[in-house]
Amino acid sequence: MIGVFDSxxxxxxxxxxxxxxxxxxxxxxxxxxxxVPYGPRSKETIKRFCKKNIQFLFDRGAQxxxxxxxxxxxxxLPYLQKEYPDKHILGxxxxxxxxxxxxxxxxxxxVVGTSATIRSLVYNKEIxxxxxxxxxxxxxxxxxxxxxxxxxxxLLVPLTExxxxxxxETKMIMRKYLRRLKDAHIDTLILGCTHYPILEREFKxxxxxxxxxxxxxxxxALALKRYxxxxxxxxxxxxxxxxxxTTDCKDKFIELGSIxxxxxxxxxxxxxx
Amino acid sequence: MIGVFDSxxxxxxxxxxxxxxxxxxxxxxxxxxxxVPYGPRSKETIKRFCKKNIQFLFDRGAQxxxxxxxxxxxxxLPYLQKEYPDKHILGxxxxxxxxxxxxxxxxxxxVVGTSATIRSLVYNKEIxxxxxxxxxxxxxxxxxxxxxxxxxxxLLVPLTExxxxxxxETKMIMRKYLRRLKDAHIDTLILGCTHYPILEREFKxxxxxxxxxxxxxxxxALALKRYxxxxxxxxxxxxxxxxxxTTDCKDKFIELGSIxxxxxxxxxxxxxx
Numbered sequence: 414m415i416g417v418f419d420s421x422x423x424x425x426x427x428x429x430x431x432x433x434x435x436x437x438x439x440x441x442x443x444x445x446x447x448x449v450p451y452g453p454r455s456k457e458t459i460k461r462f463c464k465k466n467i468q469f470l471f472d473r474g475a476q477x478x479x480x481x482x483x484x485x486x487x488x489x490l491p492y493l494q495k496e497y498p499d500k501h502i503l504g505x506x507x508x509x510x511x512x513x514x515x516x517x518x519x520x521x522x523x524v525v526g527t528s529a530t531i532r533s534l535v536y537n538k539e540i541x542x543x544x545x546x547x548x549x550x551x552x553x554x555x556x557x558x559x560x561x562x563x564x565x566x567x568l569l570v571p572l573t574e575x576x577x578x579x580x581x582e583t584k585m586i587m588r589k590y591l592r593r594l595k596d597a598h599i600d601t602l603i604l605g606c607t608h609y610p611i612l613e614r615e616f617k618x619x620x621x622x623x624x625x626x627x628x629x630x631x632x633x634a635l636a637l638k639r640y641x642x643x644x645x646x647x648x649x650x651x652x653x654x655x656x657x658x659t660t661d662c663k664d665k666f667i668e669l670g671s672i673x674x675x676x677x678x679x680x681x682x683x684x685x686x
Numbered sequence: 687m688i689g690v691f692d693s694x695x696x697x698x699x700x701x702x703x704x705x706x707x708x709x710x711x712x713x714x715x716x717x718x719x720x721x722v723p724y725g726p727r728s729k730e731t732i733k734r735f736c737k738k739n740i741q742f743l744f745d746r747g748a749q750x751x752x753x754x755x756x757x758x759x760x761x762x763l764p765y766l767q768k769e770y771p772d773k774h775i776l777g778x779x780x781x782x783x784x785x786x787x788x789x790x791x792x793x794x795x796x797v798v799g800t801s802a803t804i805r806s807l808v809y810n811k812e813i814x815x816x817x818x819x820x821x822x823x824x825x826x827x828x829x830x831x832x833x834x835x836x837x838x839x840x841l842l843v844p845l846t847e848x849x850x851x852x853x854x855e856t857k858m859i860m861r862k863y864l865r866r867l868k869d870a871h872i873d874t875l876i877l878g879c880t881h882y883p884i885l886e887r888e889f890k891x892x893x894x895x896x897x898x899x900x901x902x903x904x905x906x907a908l909a910l911k912r913y914x915x916x917x918x919x920x921x922x923x924x925x926x927x928x929x930x931x932t933t934d935c936k937d938k939f940i941e942l943g944s945i946x947x948x949x950x951x952x953x954x955x956x957x958x959x
Contacts, residue, residue: 447731448721453847455935458720571844574726582858589855662728 414439414650415637416475418466421449422574422666423607424481425673427505430634431479432676435641439654443470444670445686446661450570451484452527452606459488459529465686467493467502469658476647477501479637483605483629484529501640501647508636509603509629510539514547516625517601520555523594523624524563526605531565536605562597566590566606573611574669584615591619603627611673657681687712687923688910689748691739694722695847695939696880697754698946700778703907704752705949708914712927716743717943718959719934723843724757725800725879732761732802738959740766740775742931749920750774752910756878756902757802774913774920781909782876782902783812787820789898790874793828796867796897797836799878804838809878835870839863839879846884847942857888864892876900884946930954 480486486504524536659666663683670678759777797809932939936956943951
């Protein structure tokens with residue numbers, strides 16, 4: 414059983430990518446809608462919420478847990494891995510950071526995300542770490558060339574959750590958020606929030622052909638696949654079952670969740686955590 | 687001691703109006719930022735959060751509690767008044783509904799608020815109730831003429847919290863939200879969310895001269911003044927003290943809160959509830 418959790422709907426874009434490449438496994442999804450959004454909250458508060466969610470999923474038999482939320486990964490992943498040293502907990506940041514590094518020719522990389530993610534500089538750190546690992550001995554010059562520009566886009570979460578993702582106001586707001594990154598001539602942009610894949614096409618349009626868009630949800634799904642291949646001992650069950658939990662309104666979860674998942678969610682259980 | 691609480695910053699627009707007319711009293715403000723926003727959440731979840739907040743304020747000596755949040759008032763006020771039958775708990779809806787009725791000549795009234803407030807039809811019910819009380823015997827025809835048009839404007843909370851309240855995108859979004867109400871020729875508009883007074887000027891501009899804007903925060907402050915005059919037995923303390931509590935990031939509360947309060951907040955205490 415694989416457990417996936419997010420503060421709300423965003424994690425369903427990760428689930429969507431995972432189901433594309435690993436449909437045979439069993440999944441539990443937990444959307445902590447009662448506390449959404451995590452992005453603007455303090456690190457301590459996010460850690461407290463995450464601990465409860467993780468425990469909930471382990472109690473129900475999760476063998477691997479995917480934190481499908483950038484704010485939660487940023488604020489709480491090392492803390493959670495320390496709290497549960499014998500468990501498998503994967504975050505969303507590193508796979509996208511590595512992919513961006515691989516994709517960028519100029520080394521000028523952009524990152525967008527919630528305030529919590531951007532403020533933490535987590536993508537900056539992981540890109541630099543990956544660059545040092547990859548190029549340290551071979552190409553010191555490349556490492557020195559890396560420049561990272563980032564911008565918080567906090568309004569994109571409510572705009573997608575209110576289904577304004579195709580409206581002109583959203584495009585205007587995106588253009589404003591991305592102006593500085595365009596001016597910096599980034600050639601690669603990481604969508605560092607699991608809500609943003611809903612806007613992937615718009616990001617492509619605003620950034621133009623010369624900028625490669627890295628969908629962190631897709632990279633996390635690919636990383637899970639690699640992880641499973643490397644850890645056959647986990648013995649994951651394979652009955653293609655899916656269970657959805659939400660900490661708030663079930664009907665809203667089913668309705669809006671189906672858009673994020675890209676396929677209908679037939680049922681969800683409301684739980685208090 | 688008067689306790690004021692809200693899901694976040696909005697209640698500070700109520701506090702601002704209260705401090706203008708009742709500066710001599712002692713106040714505790716609680717912003718439940720760890721759970722903001724209440725608007726999109728289910729009734730049960732909002733009730734659960736409110737109960738905890740109310741208890742927190744009573745434990746610290748509150749003699750009257752003001753629920754300075756439309757979503758919380760709508761979802762939880764009758765429940766809280768039942769849970770605490772001997773206590774003084776006031777909500778934000780009724781004063782604004784009565785004022786709107788008093789202001790409107792045509793009887794065609796508009797209401798804007800969060801999804802929870804609008805979905806509940808609470809303003810509709812309170813306006814009709816007030817109309818029946820006021821006009822029942824004298825002017826049955828006026829009661830029959832009353833028409834209420836409402837629209838949820840959920841994006842205005844994140845837009846004001848992200849300080850986009852003066853940007854053109856916010857005005858465009860407001861125009862879209864208000865189009866139906868303008869087309870209905872309302873002559874009075876209730877700002878049924880405590881965040882919206884930040885946008886009062888923009889609401890006036892979009893709605894034009896023929897529409898009167900009712901600021902629910904101001905009406906709640908005036909209602910509190912009347913309530914205090916009618917209940918001298920409460921024996922409220924008068925040392926002009928102010929204490930601010932937040933359930934999340936203290937620094938953000940002080941910074942953004944000062945904008946909503948219209949005066950600097952010098953200190954705030956972070957609490958876990």
